Amino acid sequence: RSMASGGGIPTDDEQATGLEREVMLAARKGLDPYNILPPKGASGTKEDPNLVPSITNKRIVGCICEEDNTSVIWFWLREGEAQRCPRCGAHYKLVPHRLAH
Structure with a gap:
């Protein structure tokens, strides 16, 4: 065969x-x-934030801000309204995620 x-x-x-x-x-x-x-990219605006799945009500998020950056800006993302990266202003929103198992 x-x-x-x-x-x-x-x-x-x-x-x-x-x-x-x-x-x-x-x-x-x-x-x-x-x-x-890999996550689906969003524009990162308040109206179209980057969606971050989480099984809890908060999660640490890393933003590279610019494509050629060598450092990551880490911050806590909490459930509720979209939040901004403290450096570049990109918006992120926590969304509930259920595990497959």
């Missing part, structure tokens, strides 16, 4: 098994059951 349907190198679909396959299939549907995919 050939490793790939065309006889060449198998595709990710043909090769993936277990958790890798489960995550790949969920990602196609726009789901992230284990919260391992």
Whole structure:
């Protein structure tokens, strides 16, 4: 039996098994059951804040402020209204997240 349907190198679909396959299939549907995919970017404005999932009512957030920054600005994000990064002013909002298990 050939490793790939065309006889060449198998595709990710043909090769993936277990958790890798489960995550790949969920990602196609726009789901992230284990919260391992990169977050979807937002504009970071008050009207469109960066959404930060959390299972508690607060979480530490790191903002790099600018693309080529070498330091991270860490601050506590609490449940409720969107909050701003103390340095660059980007907005972040905590959203409830339920674990898959």
